[in-house]
Amino acid sequence: KPPGLPPGKWGLPLVGYIPWTSKSFEEQVMDLHEHYGDIFLWRMGTQLMIFIRHYKLMKEAFSRSEFTHRPNWEVLKFIEEVPHGIVSSSGIIWHNNRRFTLRQLRDLGMGKSSLVGAVQDQGLKLRETLAERAGTPGMIPHQLHLSLINVIWHMVASRQFDAEDERLHEFVKLLSEFVLLSNRLAIKDFMPWMQNVMPDFLFKRLIKYHELIDLKEKFMRYFKDETEKHKATLDPDNPRDLIDNYLLEMEAKKDDPETTCSEEDLLFIMFELFSAGSETSAYTFMWLCCYLAAHPEVQHKLHAEVDEVLPNGALPTLAEKPRMPYTEAVINEAMRACALVNFGVQHMAASDTQLGGYTIPKGAVVSSTVTSMHYDSLYWDRPKEFRPERWLDENGKFFMAKEGFLPFGVGKRVCVGESLARMELFIFTTMVFQSFSIAPAPGKSVNLTPDLRGFFFRKPVPNEFVFTVRKQ
Numbered sequence: 001k002p003p004g005l006p007p008g009k010w011g012l013p014l015v016g017y018i019p020w021t022s023k024s025f026e027e028q029v030m031d032l033h034e035h036y037g038d039i040f041l042w043r044m045g046t047q048l049m050i051f052i053r054h055y056k057l058m059k060e061a062f063s064r065s066e067f068t069h070r071p072n073w074e075v076l077k078f079i080e081e082v083p084h085g086i087v088s089s090s091g092i093i094w095h096n097n098r099r100f101t102l103r104q105l106r107d108l109g110m111g112k113s114s115l116v117g118a119v120q121d122q123g124l125k126l127r128e129t130l131a132e133r134a135g136t137p138g139m140i141p142h143q144l145h146l147s148l149i150n151v152i153w154h155m156v157a158s159r160q161f162d163a164e165d166e167r168l169h170e171f172v173k174l175l176s177e178f179v180l181l182s183n184r185l186a187i188k189d190f191m192p193w194m195q196n197v198m199p200d201f202l203f204k205r206l207i208k209y210h211e212l213i214d215l216k217e218k219f220m221r222y223f224k225d226e227t228e229k230h231k232a233t234l235d236p237d238n239p240r241d242l243i244d245n246y247l248l249e250m251e252a253k254k255d256d257p258e259t260t261c262s263e264e265d266l267l268f269i270m271f272e273l274f275s276a277g278s279e280t281s282a283y284t285f286m287w288l289c290c291y292l293a294a295h296p297e298v299q300h301k302l303h304a305e306v307d308e309v310l311p312n313g314a315l316p317t318l319a320e321k322p323r324m325p326y327t328e329a330v331i332n333e334a335m336r337a338c339a340l341v342n343f344g345v346q347h348m349a350a351s352d353t354q355l356g357g358y359t360i361p362k363g364a365v366v367s368s369t370v371t372s373m374h375y376d377s378l379y380w381d382r383p384k385e386f387r388p389e390r391w392l393d394e395n396g397k398f399f400m401a402k403e404g405f406l407p408f409g410v411g412k413r414v415c416v417g418e419s420l421a422r423m424e425l426f427i428f429t430t431m432v433f434q435s436f437s438i439a440p441a442p443g444k445s446v447n448l449t450p451d452l453r454g455f456f457f458r459k460p461v462p463n464e465f466v467f468t469v470r471k472q
């Protein structure tokens with residue numbers, strides 16, 4: 001191992017360090033933090049990974065321009081030569097796409113009252129579905145995903161699908177298949193040499209190449225169809241949504257040799273808004289339901305606040321937020337406790353650099369260990385307890401900023417959809433718990449152990465709940 005690097009597991013050439021254990025990847029990373037401290041390295045295959053659990057170090061790293069790059073991983077760029085869009089791209093393509101998308105999401109109402117109606121509509125659909133099966137044990141209904149996806153369709157393409165529409169169901173299925181299947185691409189990212197030692201057809205079978213290409217084509221078809229429809233009906237004086245605005249920007253910059261606007265980028269921006277922006281909010285809301293069902297006393301306080309601020313079934317808007325500190329505290333506490341994106345999204349060092357007194361070589365991939373941070377007693381008093389009160393000051397006011405809290409990442413690549421996610425979570429939580437109480441199915445308790453099979457998310461395991469209609 002070259003000198004100056006953080007401590008950790010170097011392992012063997014080509015394969016790196018392979019642990020012989022039945023522990024989950026997350027548990028192993030936590031163990032290694034216990035052993036090596038706040039920063040350590042783990043060579044996985046040919047990829048040098050650096051894990052950080054210290055908040056200030058993480059903030060410092062991700063605020064520096066050397067760390068704004070993404071690794072050139074297939075699992076992120078989804079079998080494209082050049083990474084497009086925002087999540088997987090780097091450099092000028094990332095910069096321009098991120099700036100455009102952030103401006104668009106804000107102009108289209110992210111975190112503002114102009115979008116509230118569309119989110120409420122989807123909240124109402126979720127409530128209708130819950131009302132139909134009230135009193136009967138079951139999982140959180142699929143309508144949650146459909147509702148969140150429809151909010152994004154509304155902003156991207158001014159359209160919403162009916163819950164019965166087959167195309168919407170196919171779209172949601174493709175999205176979850178994508179999350180599962182794309183993990184296979186990691187083989188290529190971590191052990192690229194396997195491609196040279198295996199027959200091509202076997203390697204492709206191993207990474208499920210053909211299934212992925214098929215999935216990608218089906219997915220992109222949605223975005224291509226929508227883009228064609230927009231081109232045919234575009235009124236330059238009245239842009240309707242993100243697609244219209246991108247097409248106009250492309251046209252305005254068509255003679256600019258520096259432009260990075262392209263139709264591929266538009267398609268990828270759409271694809272990434274759905275892949276980064278729907279399952280994340282859906283799983284967070286599902287976790288919130290799990291915690292409320294497991295903690296009736298917390299649910300009781302939430303109900304009391306919702307009833308007081310939104311009497312007689314009044315629909316929530318963003319104006320009520322400052323008067324609902326407990327609701328906001330429950331949402332933040334759910335995000336802390338679930339630590340959904342357990343390793344964030346990875347960044348790559350674009351040049352040799354120094355961090356925390358160690359050398360970080362060019363190409364090393366840096367990951368935050370969000371779970372460690374969210375459960376570190378350095379930042380949290382009794383971290384294992386679900387306690388929304390930790391987000392309230394002595395006057396009962398909600399305060400957001402806290403060291404050691406990183407659900408949306410930090411620095412130059414912090415999540416572009418944070419305000420949208422917070423808005424969805426606030427409106428869905430108030431609307432659902434205004435009308436219902438939640439409890440585990442009779443004879444069962446809530447299983448709060450996360451499903452750690454995927455790399456990116458700590459998903460809640462399937463739990464059966466009973467939603468009961470409340471009388472306000």
Ligand code: HEM
Nearest residue numbers: 086087276277280281284341345408409413415416417421
């Ligand atoms: C509770 C819900 C959400 C969580 C927990 C979440 C979390 C994250 C995290 C951890 C990152 C990585 C930051 C980094 O690279 O350091 C990220 C990036 C991103 N998120 Fe979110 N997110 C959520 C909702 C959304 C929504 C609703 C959208 C948009 C509709 C969105 C769009 C994005 C995009 C485009 C990026 C890439 C930013 C970049 O690479 O510059 N996210 N998110």
